[in-house]
Structure formats: structure tokens, C-alpha cells
Amino acid sequence: MQSKTENKSGERQKAVIGIQNRSIGSILMRHNASFILIVLCIVSTIISPLFLTKGNVFNLLRQQSTYMIISIGMLTVMLTGGIDLSVSSIAAIGSIMAAIPLKDWGYDTGLGLVSAIAIGVGCCVIIGAINGFLVSYLNMPAFIVTLATSFSIQGVAFILTNGAPILLDFTQHSSSIIIKFGEACDPIFGIPYPVILAAVVVIVFYFIMSYTSFGRLVTAIGSNETAAYLAGINVKRYKFWVYVISGLLSGIAGIIILARAGSATPLTTASDYNLSSIAGVVIGGCSLTGGEGTVGYTVIGVLVIAVLGNIMNLMSLAVYPQMMVKGLIIVLAVLLRSMTSKSMAG
Amino acid sequence: MPEIEYQVEMNHIYKSFEGVVALHDVSFSVKPGEIHALVGENGAGKSTLIRILSGALQPDQGEIKIRGEKVNITKPDDGIKHGISVIYQEFALFPHISVAENIFIDEVRAYNGFINWKDIKQRAKAFLEELGFGFIDVNARVMDLSVAYQQVIEICKALTRNASVLVLDEPTAVLTTKEVERLFALLQNLKSKDVAIIYVSHRLDEIFRITDRITVLKDGKFVKTLETSSIDAHQLVNLMIGRELSDYFPPRKSNIGEVVLSVEHIRSGRAVKDISFNVREGEVLGLSGLVGAGRTEAMRAIFGVDKLDDGKVTLYGREIKIKSPEHAYRLGIGLLPENRKTQGVLLRMPILHNITLSCLKMFCKLGWINKKQEYQIASNLSKELAVKTASLFNRVASLSGGNQQKVAIAKLLASKCKVLILDEPTRGVDVGAKIEIFKIINSMVEKKCAVIMISSEMTEIIGMCDRAVVIREGRSVGELQKNELTELNLIKYSMGVNDHAIKN
DSSP, rough: OHHHHHHHHHHHHHHHHHHHHHHHHHHHHHTTHHHHHHHHHHHHHHHTTTTSSSSHHHHHHHHHHHHHHHHHHHHHHHHHTTOTTTTHHHHHHHHHHHHHHHSSHHHHHSSHHHHHHHHHHHHHHHHHHHHHHHIIOOOOOOHHHHHHHHHHHHHHHHHHHHHSSOOTTTSHHHHHHHHHHHHOTTTTTOOOHHHHHHHHHHHHHHHHHHHBBBHHHHHHHHOHHHHHHHHHHHHHHHHHHHHHHHHHHHHHEEEHHHHSSEEGGGGGGGSSSHHHHHHHHTTTEEEEEEEEOOOHHHHHHHHHHHHHHHHHHTTTTTTHHHHHHHHHHHHHHHHHHHHHHHHOOO | OOOOOOOOEEEEEEEETTEEEEEEEEEEEEOOEEEEEOOSSTSSSHHHHHHHHHHOOOSSEEEEEEEEEEOOOHHHHHHHHHHHHEOOOOOOOOOOHHHHHHHHHHHHHHOOSSSOOHHHHEEEEEHHHHOOOOOTTSSBGGGGSHHHHHHHHHHHHHHHOOOOOEHHHHHHHEEEEHHHHHHHHHHHHHHHHEEEEEEEEHHHHHHHHOOOOEEEEETTTTEEEEEEEGHHHHHHHHHOOOOOOOOOOOOOOOOOOSSEEEEEEEEEEEEEEEEEEETTTOOOOEEEEOOTSHHHHHHHHHHTSSSSOOEEEETHHHHEEEOOOHHHHHHTEEEEEEIIIIIOOOOOBBHHHTGGGGGGGEETTTTTEOOOHHHHEEEEHHHHOOOOSOOTTGGGGOOOOHHHHHHHHHHHHHOOOOOEEEEEEETTTTTHHHHHHHHHHHHHHTTTTTEEEEOOOHHHHHHHSEEEEEEEEEEEEEEEGGGGOOOHHHHHHTTTTOOOHHHO
């Protein structure tokens, strides 16, 4: 014990000495995600003239709207020091549970569409609540809980669909609205609707995380759970709600997936939302132990991964090599992050 | 082999932590076949000295000699190599594996392919028999043994390392009377085998029963080494204290009013057996006692962290059952936890957010934080408490220990608690910050708060408290009024020395 204290004091001394030469370095570290993004954009522009075209940018953003929304949910969970490995599965269930009423139950009015979306998203909220209950009130490790629920939901998704995609009926009134939402752009600026929805989510959560007691306390819990608990904070309640939020946002993303594809497939459970959202959040500067991270930097972190994928598409790299490169780059980015956070620790 | 006088000598040891002197010119030596007591108040430097001997800490100055030869002990492995084994209160055993494996853990750890289990078990059995504990099953898992036998296993392990110096840190704290007898028999046995034993204890009766010589430390300084037979308990206590009451306790004017919080016969877990006390408006109540007496645990139970098994807590005459720290804060009871860095502050968060952590609700509308008001409150408090920082947006980690503690206290003040439980409020802060913290405590009681202060420093209890309750082994054993607050009385109660032993 005592020797540890001594080591720490030694480190602190070093940190104090290092203060002067840290200023430029620390700016670079704090904003490393922004720098990476800028460098990536420049490189991409040089490599492909198509990169900066309006079509490509909107396409990129449209693709990323789901990742963006899910990552914001992941951020709230990771801020408390937890993790949610069930976001892919939850998004899949969201799309399936919205598609079933539209397709099989004949919900073909405007109200029907709203109900279908409510059912889809509602299921996701319930799954998030189950995750939250198990992690928070029963004190189980988030990693295991969400991995396990993810696995179960995957099973449910295949049972509900018999393993085949549910194709929406284009001729139906309600289905045509949702498909239009996925495809069309808003009439004024020509921005795709899913991008607008993602932007709304980002802005809402920007305010929630920086201006409300919820955001503050979630961060406090991740910073030091014991201290927060002893300071009279209902730690369990907040830890519960972040999983509900993650479920809710995954569900919203699920609706966008349904809208864009015009179909819901159980294969979404096996998509890369888990890895990509965690990577986006971490590249954006969230500490894996919680307590650090902002909505703004998460957006940048997600965009870093997005641009990476986009440029590989423009270079017409095949899917499998893309996966390989993406995985490697995520490992590198997280490594860089853990190295810088170590040197930042006071 | 030539006769040697001392098995181990520590000469002129100096050690300080971040400018705070822990040991100042301490010398100490132990003969082979001797049981040598190391005594002193909490914080006198006993643990630091032992840690230096074991290699867990490095002295700033001074030398260590083993059998007359100067040695360099820079890490715990060196200590073991030179035959020094320290048995701490928390055992370094592996609870899930067998007794035999634990005893010969070094061999098991250094295995090169195969372990001769039969051989290890036989030798473990032989070892235990030699020490008179042949009845312990070498196949049993250590976790299934009682604490006393676990201690025996620890000692056995030390002996397999050819320990010639055995250090026992409060070995009897966790033992029953019967087990203590067994331990003493074992120690006598080891003594006859020429092992040098260093015995750290607060229990005076034990010291007089089994030790040959005593070394007294006080405030990190060496006081005296003497033959146990040459002194009595009263003289020993005087050697341990005998210090002028420092004059750094600022005066206060407070009117002591009605009883605010009253605690009757509470019981919780293993550490809190029967504790009662009450605290009045405008009063500082001290909770004195040895480290590990159950004071912190009692506060945790009252504060809703641990379960209260029995007893009654009343606030302003109304019985309350506090379910969680959140509930306690709602009732106006705040706690300054014992460990600042892991429990008291959020090191990575800004000072501002730390101060307002417990009282966010007060300036929130529908969850929306009024940042201007928040800043105003925090900045007023940080000025009032003189927190030294360039900006409230700096992380708490950037502050010195004393200022971190002020932030933790500011958090309690911001939430307008009426009852403040301060657990070791001045631990690990320098003298200047201590005085400032005392002033803050004074201003709290002047504002009619009721303050409960746990402190292991007797001078602090005497200088700051209007009244003190002494806790010993989970029970409140005495209440001392202001005029009865002396070190002698506090030691008497906290160590359980009877009047007979202490009378002049």
C-alpha cells in the first residue's frame, strides 16, 4: 500500500515537472480526434475527387445517421463506466418489431405508422430497461449482461422473421411514408431526413449532457462511483436510465434502418454497430472507465470511422479487406487513446 | 559462527512523505531470541518503520544492518532474502488453495514443470507439528480456517523463507482470547529457536506479558528503548504521550443547544457491536479510539451505506431509518468520507462540479442546471474556505491535499447539511491546511451545525471537541466532557487499560 502511495507521489512529481512541455502536446491529445478527422478528410480529398461532392457527403451522413444515434446512447452508458454490447441486436429488434405491424397486422394509416414505430421503439426501451435493471439493481457486470441479452435477442429476431427479411409493401400508405423518409431529402436544403433526425438527437443530447443534472451526475458516477454514492447520489437510478436511453436510441436507429432498406432483417443483429459505436465514442475521447467524454467529440469520433469507411468505398475496396483495415485502425485509435489518457492522468 | 548481539539494527532512519516528516532519526535494534515491542500512538511512525524494514518503503537516510552487516533493502524480495518477514493484519494468503500450497507458495510459484505434492504436504505437516499445530489439515483450503489459524499459516510461510526476523503488526486484533493464548505459545516457541520478533501492538497488557524490551516512538521520533521489566503501564503511557497540547486550535464561540442526532445501541456487521452517543446543535463531538475500533463503520451504518442490524437513530427527536446516503442528505446529514481521493472527491472533475455535486437540485429546474447560480454558490464557498486555485474549472486532481479536502467540505456546506460527520478531516494534509480546516469546522458550529468528528489524533480531539466518546472494539466505552479530555483519559479508554494500572 504504502509503496504504491510513494510511486504515485513520484509520478505526480514527474507530472508537475512535465507541465510546461505538456501544453502543446496536451492540446493535440485533447483534440486528437479532430486532428485525425481533418487529416483523414484532406487525405480523402487527395485520393478521390469524389469525396467532397455533395452527393458523397450526404450519402456518407445518411449512412452514418444510425451509427451517430447509437453512439450517443453508447456514450451515456460508457460515461458511467459501463458498456452496451446489445445495441446491434436492439436496433434489429426495433426494425423488426416496427415492420411486423406494418406488414402482417395491416397498419396502413398514418396512425398505424406511428403505432408501429411506437411498438418497435417500445420493445427496445424494454430491452434497455432489462439491461439497466440487471446491471444496476442486481449489480451484474455490464459486459456479460449486455452480451447475453444481445444473444437472446438475436434468437428472438430469427424466430420472429423465420430468418428471412420482412419486406415492406411499397403500395401501402404507411410503408410508403417510412420508405420515403429513408430515401428523400428535405425540400429546402436537400438534407436527407435521417441526417436531420440524427442531428436532432445529437443536439438534444448535447444539451442534456452539458446542461442538465442528469448529464452531470452520469459523468460524476463514471468519474468515481463510490464518491458519487457517498455524496448522496442515487447511483443505481442513473445507471439504470443510461441503458434505457441506449435502448431507446438503438430503437430509433432501428427505425431508420427499416426506412432506408425498406425491409427488416435479423442479420442486422450481426452488424458492426457494437464495435463501431464503442470505437467512435472512445476515439472521441471517452475514457473506458467512464467519467470523461462529450457529445461533440463523440460526433467527431463517429465521423472519423465514417470517413475511413467512405474513402475505402470510393477506392472500391472489397468488403472483407475493408473490415480488416477498419478493425486494425480502430485498435490503433483506441491504443493511441489509452496511451494519451495515461499520460494525461494527474 | 561468532556471537552477534543484534539480529537486526536500524540506525538513524529518516523518512518523509511529500514534505511531511514521518520518521526523524529513529534507531532501533532487536536481538535474536527476543520479543521486542514497538509502541506509539496512531501516526507515531511504527508502520512506516516496519515498511522500511520489509523493503516496501525506502528510507531517505539511515542504514539497516542484519547480523552486524550493512544491507540494502530496496524491495520486499530483498527483505525476504535477508530473513525478514512481516505479517500484516491483512494476510497475504491465497484463500482458495490448500494449507500446504500456501505454506510452500514460493516453491509452488517457482515450479519447473512438476510439483511433488506428497513431499510438500509432508513437509507442511512436519512444520505445523513442530510449531504445535499438527492438527491443522494440510489439505484444507485456507479460507475454511479460522483467522487465528490463517495467521499460523502466515507464520509458517515466513519460516519456510528462513525468517530470522518476524514482524507482527497488531497480531491479536482479530483473535479471540483463546486464540491469543495459542499465538503466545507459538511466539515463545519461536523465541526459543532464536527468531527475533518485533511485536507491534496497542494492547498494553499483552506487551507487558510477552515482550522483553520496548521501543517507544512518538510523532516520528525515537523516544526510548527499555527493558519491559523496568517500567509499568503508567510510565509507558506517559512516554507515549507527554507532549504539549499544540496551540494551533483556533478559539470559537458557539452556543450548544438541543440534541440533534442521537444514536442508541447500534449494531452493524462485525465491527460495530454496541455504540451510543448523541450530538447537540453547535457542538463538536469527537469520536476517539484506535484505528479499526469501528468508528468509521458506525458512521457508515448511520449514513445508510452499511446495514444497521440493530439500534435506534433519532434526528430532532424523531426516529429515522436511513436507507442510503441520498436519504441521509435529504435529511440534512452529510458525510466527509475517510479516504479523500477514493471517496471524498471526484479527482477528474472540475472543482465547480465537485462542490455542487450533492446540491444540484437546489438550482435545477426540471433538471436544467442554472449555471450562473451554480457558479455563484461554488465561488462564494471556495472563497469562504480559501480554496487555492486559479479557476473553479480546474480539475480537483490539480489541487494539493489540503485544498482537495476543502473542496470535499465545501460540498457538504453547499448542500446545507445540519449534521456533519467528518471522518478524519485532517488526514494527510499539512499543518497550515489543518488549521484552516479547524477554522472551517468552527464556523460550521457557529452556524448551529452539529459536527461529529472522527479523529485518530488525540490532540485534535482534545483541541477541537466539546465532548468525546471513545470507541473500543466496536463499543462506546466512555464519554468524556471537555474538562476530562486528556490524552491519558483517551488512551485509558481506547486501550482498555484499567484504572489500577494507570494510577500513580
